[in-house]
Amino acid sequence: MSLIEVRAPGLLTTVQDLGREGFGPMGVSPSGAADPVALRIGNRLVGNADGAAGLEMTLLGGTFVFPERAEIALTGADFHATLDDTAVVWWRSAEVRTGQTLRMGPTRSGARCYLCVRGGIDVKLFLGSASTHLLSGLGGFEGRALRKGDVLKIGVAGGSFRTFRKRSVAARALAQLAPRKVLRVTAGPQSDWFSEETQKSFYAGTYRVAEESNRMGLRLEGAAIASTVGGEMISEGVSLGAVQITAGGLPIILFVEQQTTGGYPKIANVISADLSSLGQLRPRDEIRFELVELETTRALLVEQEKMLASKELILG
Amino acid sequence: MVTSGKASLRFQVASDQALMVCFDAPAKKNGAKAPPLQNQITKEAHEQVRRLLRSVEMEPIAGVRNLHPAYCSLLIKFDALKLRHEELEEIVRGYIDRMEKVRLPEPRLIEIPVCYGGEYGPDLKDVAELHGMTADAASELHASTPYIVYFLGFAPGFAYLGEVAEELATPRLPSPRKSVPAGSVGLAGRQTGVYPIATPGGWRLVGRTPLKMFQPDRAEMSLLALGDRVRFVPISREQFAKAELENA
Numbered sequence: 315m316s317l318i319e320v321r322a323p324g325l326l327t328t329v330q331d332l333g334r335e336g337f338g339p340m341g342v343s344p345s346g347a348a349d350p351v352a353l354r355i356g357n358r359l360v361g362n363a364d365g366a367a368g369l370e371m372t373l374l375g376g377t378f379v380f381p382e383r384a385e386i387a388l389t390g391a392d393f394h395a396t397l398d399d400t401a402v403v404w405w406r407s408a409e410v411r412t413g414q415t416l417r418m419g420p421t422r423s424g425a426r427c428y429l430c431v432r433g434g435i436d437v438k439l440f441l442g443s444a445s446t447h448l449l450s451g452l453g454g455f456e457g458r459a460l461r462k463g464d465v466l467k468i469g470v471a472g473g474s475f476r477t478f479r480k481r482s483v484a485a486r487a488l489a490q491l492a493p494r495k496v497l498r499v500t501a502g503p504q505s506d507w508f509s510e511e512t513q514k515s516f517y518a519g520t521y522r523v524a525e526e527s528n529r530m531g532l533r534l535e536g537a538a539i540a541s542t543v544g545g546e547m548i549s550e551g552v553s554l555g556a557v558q559i560t561a562g563g564l565p566i567i568l569f570v571e572q573q574t575t576g577g578y579p580k581i582a583n584v585i586s587a588d589l590s591s592l593g594q595l596r597p598r599d600e601i602r603f604e605l606v607e608l609e610t611t612r613a614l615l616v617e618q619e620k621m622l623a624s625k626e627l628i629l630g
Numbered sequence: 631m632v633t634s635g636k637a638s639l640r641f642q643v644a645s646d647q648a649l650m651v652c653f654d655a656p657a658k659k660n661g662a663k664a665p666p667l668q669n670q671i672t673k674e675a676h677e678q679v680r681r682l683l684r685s686v687e688m689e690p691i692a693g694v695r696n697l698h699p700a701y702c703s704l705l706i707k708f709d710a711l712k713l714r715h716e717e718l719e720e721i722v723r724g725y726i727d728r729m730e731k732v733r734l735p736e737p738r739l740i741e742i743p744v745c746y747g748g749e750y751g752p753d754l755k756d757v758a759e760l761h762g763m764t765a766d767a768a769s770e771l772h773a774s775t776p777y778i779v780y781f782l783g784f785a786p787g788f789a790y791l792g793e794v795a796e797e798l799a800t801p802r803l804p805s806p807r808k809s810v811p812a813g814s815v816g817l818a819g820r821q822t823g824v825y826p827i828a829t830p831g832g833w834r835l836v837g838r839t840p841l842k843m844f845q846p847d848r849a850e851m852s853l854l855a856l857g858d859r860v861r862f863v864p865i866s867r868e869q870f871a872k873a874e875l876e877n878a
Contacts, residue, residue, distance in 0.1 A: 338698040340852045341782035450786050503642050551698025551705025553648035574698050575783030583645035611646035
């Protein structure tokens with residue numbers, strides 16, 4: 315069995331796949347990769363199924379030793395990495411020879427990068443998924459972020475690969491997938507709790523991603539938004555990407571480790587095609603919101619999925 | 631898209647891949663006052679949510695990914711490549727038309743032992759004082775009320791229980807605690823519940839149970855399920871310590 319030894323974990327590195335949907339009635343959050351598109355493409359590059367588990371690194375990457383030969387790919391934000399002394403190119407498969415060390419640095423672009431390995435990261439599944447949910451300490455590798463000295467198992471397929479396959483991602487696709495700072499949204503279920511004027515200033519305003527943002531939610535700083543109704547509402551189910559307005563008037567975008575229900579009014583909801591962009595937002599990044607029609611969201615999602623399903627996406 | 635249906639049935643677009651089904655009072659218009667929160671938490675609405683959830687669980691809808699029940703609503707997350715909001719609404723209306731016939735399981739009665747006050751319930755004294763009663767009277771009142779599990783949310787296994795006696799209703803803490811120990815029994819308004827895991831939390835803590843509310847290696851991971859009935863049973867510190875040892 316092939317392994318990965320964690321010499322340095324980086325700032326916050328967790329095992330993630332595409333999450334565990336379907337357990338809302340138990341209060342279980344889906345979790346999963348913050349940038350699922352980057353994880354999916356990384357898996358394609360090493361010949362895995364889209365939903366295989368990989369490592370999600372945040373802002374600063376780790377150092378990993380491979381005691382055996384392996385095939386890897388780095389996707390998402392460029393953290394700069396070397397395999398022994400050779401630079402590793404993002405969005406390409408790379409061959410790791412026995413005993414080599416992968417060293418990653420701090421981000422040079424977005425917030426998160428993914429290390430995918432042929433065979434996937436092999437952890438005990440919780441409710442059918444390998445994803446870590448940090449708040450509840452469930453899933454992933456012992457329900458927590460990786461630490462120095464951890465040893466991860468690589469799935470069976472990784473042990474049996476014979477010939478390394480050079481694969482890369484079409485440049486056109488990458489341009490299309492570049493993370494957005496203008497997030498497209500649909501109107502939220504409580505958008506009528508906010509006056510027209512308030513909504514106008516919400517869509518005209520620029521918001522800054524706060525330091526306290528994490529996988530549960532992105533806290534935003536900027537002009538406060540006041541609801542005409544005021545206060546809390548009765549708790550209801552909340553969707554991924556919901557833009558909640560807290561009692562203090564500042565927005566929080568619910569993210570992958572979101573709680574399943576909540577009691578703040580929601581002015582807007584980030585569209586599905588832009589959820590991956592949320593995963594690449596760093597503290598202090600400036601963002602804006604753009605209202606789009608429901609029909610548009612479907613077209614954009616279809617376009618994204620078409621591109622991901624396209625034979626021309628992966629070269630080689 | 632807000633479409634009105636039967637008297638208290640409402641469908642709402644929550645996101646491009648989520649539809650909200652509400653069994654509550656109609657939406658508030660700009661500038662209008664919100665109806666008092668507590669008026670919306672009704673056993674009737676809860677019964678509807680429970681029936682619809684059961685129906686969809688028993689007869690899953692292709693393309694539906696997740697269900698988030700709450701007091702008087704059910705959020706349905708779906709795959710927009712397979713379903714459209716209008717199509718899903720139509721399907722759900724069919725379920726609602728038929729759901730009166732759905733047989734709901736008999737509610738289970740689950741007793742939760744609680745050690746009230748002291749370090750386990752640091753807010754019990756304040757809650758009691760606020761309502762002009764002794765701590766003992768407050769804990770007795772909390773334990774003498776039978777509760778319904780309206781839904782689970784917030785965190786794995788966290789059950790929203792209602793309703794706390796009016797004389798005990800207390801708003802949340804002005805600022806939440808950074809960490810509430812697992813097993814803590816809290817109050818917020820007329821809701822009560824047990825924190826299954828250590829999390830930040832703003833509910834007033836009146837006691838603690840030695841029971842594990844959520845355990846991934848247990849056949850029934852969550853001790854409580856939507857629709858269950860709950861009664862809190864006061865225990866002494868000695869009983870708490872003993873039970874905690876047994877559960878370890």
